[in-house]
Amino acid sequence: MGAVQTIARPRAAADDSATLPLDTILTADCIAAMKALPAASVDMIFADPPYNLQLGGELFRPDGTHVDAVTDDWDKFDSLKHYDAFTRAWLAEAHRTLKPNGTIWVIGSYHNIFRVGATVQDLGFWILNDIVWRKSNPMPNFRGTRFTNAHETLIWASKGEKAKYTFNYRAMKTLNDELQMRSDWEFPICGGQERLKKDGHKVHPTQKPEALLYRILLACTKPGDVVLDPFFGTGTTGAVAKRLGRHWIGIERERGYVAAATQRIEAALPLDESAVATMQSPRQQPKVAFGTLVENDYLTPGAILTDAKRRYRVTVRADGSLVSECGAVGSIHKLGAALQGAPACNGWTFWHYEADGAGLRPIDALRQTWLLATQP
Amino acid sequence: MGAVQTIARPRAAADDSATLPLDTILTADCIAAMKALPAASVDMIFADPPYNLQLGGELFRPDGTHVDAVTDDWDKFDSLKHYDAFTRAWLAEAHRTLKPNGTIWVIGSYHNIFRVGATVQDLGFWILNDIVWRKSNPMPNFRGTRFTNAHETLIWASKGEKAKYTFNYRAMKTLNDELQMRSDWEFPICGGQERLKKDGHKVHPTQKPEALLYRILLACTKPGDVVLDPFFGTGTTGAVAKRLGRHWIGIERERGYVAAATQRIEAALPLDESAVATMQSPRQQPKVAFGTLVENDYLTPGAILTDAKRRYRVTVRADGSLVSECGAVGSIHKLGAALQGAPACNGWTFWHYEADGAGLRPIDALRQTWLLATQP
DNA sequence: CAATCTAATGAATCACGTT
DNA sequence: TAACGTGATTCATTAGATT
Numbered sequence: 001m002g003a004v005q006t007i008a009r010p011r012a013a014a015d016d017s018a019t020l021p022l023d024t025i026l027t028a029d030c031i032a033a034m035k036a037l038p039a040a041s042v043d044m045i046f047a048d049p050p051y052n053l054q055l056g057g058e059l060f061r062p063d064g065t066h067v068d069a070v071t072d073d074w075d076k077f078d079s080l081k082h083y084d085a086f087t088r089a090w091l092a093e094a095h096r097t098l099k100p101n102g103t104i105w106v107i108g109s110y111h112n113i114f115r116v117g118a119t120v121q122d123l124g125f126w127i128l129n130d131i132v133w134r135k136s137n138p139m140p141n142f143r144g145t146r147f148t149n150a151h152e153t154l155i156w157a158s159k160g161e162k163a164k165y166t167f168n169y170r171a172m173k174t175l176n177d178e179l180q181m182r183s184d185w186e187f188p189i190c191g192g193q194e195r196l197k198k199d200g201h202k203v204h205p206t207q208k209p210e211a212l213l214y215r216i217l218l219a220c221t222k223p224g225d226v227v228l229d230p231f232f233g234t235g236t237t238g239a240v241a242k243r244l245g246r247h248w249i250g251i252e253r254e255r256g257y258v259a260a261a262t263q264r265i266e267a268a269l270p271l272d273e274s275a276v277a278t279m280q281s282p283r284q285q286p287k288v289a290f291g292t293l294v295e296n297d298y299l300t301p302g303a304i305l306t307d308a309k310r311r312y313r314v315t316v317r318a319d320g321s322l323v324s325e326c327g328a329v330g331s332i333h334k335l336g337a338a339l340q341g342a343p344a345c346n347g348w349t350f351w352h353y354e355a356d357g358a359g360l361r362p363i364d365a366l367r368q369t370w371l372l373a374t375q376p
Numbered sequence: 377m378g379a380v381q382t383i384a385r386p387r388a389a390a391d392d393s394a395t396l397p398l399d400t401i402l403t404a405d406c407i408a409a410m411k412a413l414p415a416a417s418v419d420m421i422f423a424d425p426p427y428n429l430q431l432g433g434e435l436f437r438p439d440g441t442h443v444d445a446v447t448d449d450w451d452k453f454d455s456l457k458h459y460d461a462f463t464r465a466w467l468a469e470a471h472r473t474l475k476p477n478g479t480i481w482v483i484g485s486y487h488n489i490f491r492v493g494a495t496v497q498d499l500g501f502w503i504l505n506d507i508v509w510r511k512s513n514p515m516p517n518f519r520g521t522r523f524t525n526a527h528e529t530l531i532w533a534s535k536g537e538k539a540k541y542t543f544n545y546r547a548m549k550t551l552n553d554e555l556q557m558r559s560d561w562e563f564p565i566c567g568g569q570e571r572l573k574k575d576g577h578k579v580h581p582t583q584k585p586e587a588l589l590y591r592i593l594l595a596c597t598k599p600g601d602v603v604l605d606p607f608f609g610t611g612t613t614g615a616v617a618k619r620l621g622r623h624w625i626g627i628e629r630e631r632g633y634v635a636a637a638t639q640r641i642e643a644a645l646p647l648d649e650s651a652v653a654t655m656q657s658p659r660q661q662p663k664v665a666f667g668t669l670v671e672n673d674y675l676t677p678g679a680i681l682t683d684a685k686r687r688y689r690v691t692v693r694a695d696g697s698l699v700s701e702c703g704a705v706g707s708i709h710k711l712g713a714a715l716q717g718a719p720a721c722n723g724w725t726f727w728h729y730e731a732d733g734a735g736l737r738p739i740d741a742l743r744q745t746w747l748l749a750t751q752p
Numbered sequence: 753c754a755a756t757c758t759a760a761t762g763a764a765t766c767a768c769g770t771t
Numbered sequence: 772t773a774a775c776g777t778g779a780t781t782c783a784t785t786a787g788a789t790t
Contacts, residue, residue, distance in 0.1 A: 050763095051763055051765095052765090053763060053764070053765055054765045055763095055764060055765055055766095056764090056765065056766080057766095058719075059764065059766060060718075060719055060720065060766095060780095061761090061780080061781065062779080062780040062781055063759095063780095063781080064713075064716060064718035064719065064720070064721065065759095065760075065761080067761085067762085067764075067766095068761075068762080069763085069764065070763050070764085075763085080497060080498075108763095109506075109763060109764095109765095110493070110503050110505065110506035110531070110765090111503075111763085111764095111765060113490070113493070113506075114489070114490045114491075114492070114493025114494045114496070114497065114531075115490075115493075115494050115497070116490070117486070117489070117490025117491075117493070117494075118490045118491050118493075118494040120490070121456060121490065121491070122456065127486050127487075128522050129486065129522050129523045129525065130485075130486035130489075130529070131523065132508045132510075132527055132560065134508075134560050135762090135783095136783075136784095137762080137782070137783040137784060138558070138762075138782080138783085139761080139762045139763090139764070139781085139782080139783095140556055140780090140781040140782050140783090141556060141764075141766060141780085141781080142764085142766060142780055142781055143764095143766035143767070143779075143780055143781095144545040144549075144556075144657070144766080144779070144780050144781090145543060145545070145766045145767080145780090146504050146505050146543065146764090146765095146766070147505045147507065147532075147548070147556070147557050147558060147559045147595075148556045148557065148558040148559060148781090148782085149505065149559055149763085149764065149765095150558035150559045150560055151508055151558075151559055151560050152763075153506070153529075155486070155490075156523075167521060167522065169520040169521070172523070173520075180516055180517060180520075180523070180524045181523050181524065182514070182523060182524045182526035182527075183523045183524060183525050183526045183527055184508065184510050184526055184527050184560070188783080188784075189762060189763095189783095189784095190762090191761080191762070191783095191784065191785070192784075192785060192786090193785095195762095202761095202762090205762090205763070206762095206763050219523075289551060289552045289553040289555075290553060291550065291551030291552060291553070292551075294551070295551070295563075295587040295590050295591055296563070296564075296587045297586070297587075300647070300651075301647045301651035301652065302647055302648055302650070302651035315650065315651065316651070317650070317651055317652075317653050317654060317655075318547075318594055318620060318647065318651060318652050318653065318654055319544075319546075319547035319548070319550045319551045319594060319654035319655055320550055320551045321547075321550045321654065321655045323650070323653070329655060330655075331550055331553065331554055333553075333554075334554070373564070374512040374513070374562075374564055375512075502765080503765080504765090537765085540767095540768085545780090555781095555782075556781075556782075657779080658778090658779065659767090659768090659778090659779065663777075663778085665777095707776080707777080708777095708778095709776080709777060709778060710776080710777090720777095720778080720779095721778085722777090722778050722779060722780080723777090723778075724778070724779090725778095725779090
């Protein structure tokens with residue numbers, strides 16, 4: 001195994017160029033279309049297959065509005081067994097069409113990614129990383145029944161253990177303020193102007209953000225490489241590939257998606273440098289929840305907090321809530337406000353703890369200590 | 377399916393208490409020891425199984441025993457096959473020993489988590505979330521060949537699709553500064569004083585941070601619940617369970633780890649009961665009928681209620697039903713839903729009354745006053 | 753015109769007890 | 772067991788309307 005960056009590999013070989021349908025969309029079933037492609041002919045594959053969500057009944061937000069779920073036929077499978085067979089079939093073709101030193105990316109959620117990942121390994125692919133796409137603005141869990149499903153998972157794999165795959169290490173490090181790019185990436189979900197719409201409705205229920213593809217193509221392909229996307233949808237992969245000077249091949253069955261993708265890619269301009277800056281710099285804001293300090297034993301449940309003048313006295317509980325002597329409970333902010341009869345309160349500066357021999361210190365001091373210990 | 381917090385479930389039943397080795401470490405092979413436990417006897421399982429293969433060519437037989445130095449005889453498909461058999465064997469026992477409404481947590485990396493996740497599904501577990509542990513201080517990729525592997529993945533699953541699992545939604549929300557807890561969690565890796573060492577060397581190569589177990593146990597168990605850890609290692613699960621007032625059972629084969637865990641857990645201090653308490657969901661409060669408030673003159677029949685924006689106006693009747701100006705009649709919930717044309721409505725927060733000099737207040741405030749006055 | 757309010761929406765396996 | 776009544780439940784962002 002190893003990352004090769006220095007060796008200039010040949011572009012698509014002459015015989016391939018003749019047969020490869022470069023920079024076009026094949027309107028066809030993905031497995032059939034892949035079978036028609038020559039073996040060992042593409043440099044990278046990006047695949048966003050159906051997730052097999054298995055959703056139940058209708059879902060409403062607390063304000064009574066209806067949640068527009070993914071109910072399309074292409075996401076329905078009779079059973080896990082059928083889904084596995086489908087997964088194995090298209091991944092086998094992916095393995096065949098990939099060049100020896102090519103890599104594959106597959107995105108999914110907990111509904112399908114474990115089955116996809118196991119099949120990837122079964123077929124002899126060598127997993128290089130799993131990448132977590134952290135959504136900065138995920139849909140909440142409206143019923144309060146689980147943790148907010150705030151991420152999706154990507155698998156990056158080479159064709160085999162010894163393959164000399166492309167990884168543009170320096171580009172990734174530069175992009176990440178001279179720190180190694182990590183396996184957790186934060187992007188917003190696709191919305192606003194970028195989201196394709198027709199008659200006011202989204203064209204595709206699961207359009208991926210261009211920023212995600214941008215980072216993937218920049219990291220794992222070279223200019224002129226051929227990128228295959230067997231689940232092309234509205235063509236995010238094609239649009240980004242064109243912008244970055246990579247060739248692309250899309251496979252998509254639904255004509256509506258093909259039409260939208262065609263128009264979109266025609267409008268895409270190669271190397272839009274201005275967009276690069278906004279899409280590349282991973283932003284992260286250190287935000288600390290009071291509960292984090294409790295979890296990490298900066299404050300032990302049962303600890304006593306008071307305000308600076310010791311008028312109010314409360315006890316810290318296991319979940320980071322506070323309980324007053326009169327039995328009122330709430331977060332550091334809410335209980336501080338309630339006890340004072342104020343509309344709001346900054347709990348970080350209001351509440352204090354007794355530091356050993358140093359008198360009262362605001363709990364904000366603990367937050368600063370935490371940030372110093374955990375931020376690079 | 378759904379999160380149940382209101383039903384006080386029995387602790388380990390009498391017959392289980394007799395046979396369950398509560399708060400002890402079983403020095404044994406995990407599959408054999410689990411087979412000896414009664415069916416449907418534990419509330420939660422936390423498992424940190426071996427990560428398999430690839431790293432150093434480790435191999436496991438289906439019974440979990442280690443295969444030494446045979447790398448030439450085993451290709452990676454054999455290795456995967458045997459790891460799958462081992463995974464299936466211990467997960468099947470986990471399924472058997474779990475109570476009908478219990479849940480399981482499994483942690484892993486990209487080397488094994490896809491195989492584990494697929495087997496979890498194959499055995500009938502119902503995945504509730506996958507959780508990403510983002511390491512604030514991961515080990516860098518020294519050779520610059522991949523993305524920094526900066527996270528591990530946890531799977532949280534119930535015993536089946538319809539199970540009524542425990543999820544302490546309010547406690548998690550409080551812990552996260554009044555925002556829903558997401559599926560991506562950030563913790564430092566285990567180090568410093570927390571990391572167990574002997575003769576200057578770490579006792580266990582993959583000791584998990586207590587903060588991770590703290591959040592898991594707080595989220596998905598109740599005080600007094602029984603937590604089983606079949607890969608106990610140096611006993612992080614036991615130490616945190618003891619602190620939080622949960623029972624624990626550990627299974628560990630290596631005597632060195634057992635000794636370290638025993639000493640560690642003995643030193644752990646349980647929090648007192650009030651500190652273990654967490655924020656409770658309204659689901660756990662006793663139900664109050666709106667009519668009760670009318671009967672007790674918190675609201676007089678004939679009183680006027682409106683929504684917050686005063687778009688709808690209704691009159692309270694003697695039996696606690698409401699009547700609108702257009703003559704529609706119904707409960708606080710039904711009429712609120714009907715007037716808005718919504719599928720459902722929480723009348724307690726939708727309807728407001730005019731409080732003396734204090735403007736509109738939701739009728740839920742009256743319910744809270746009633747609860748305070750009548751609950752011990 | 754700037755500031756502010758309102759409405760819409762996103763790959764979601766999203767309730768429970770009683771009759 | 773299916774139907775029904777009660778009532779618990781949301782965050783970040785964008786776009787458009789209003790002040």
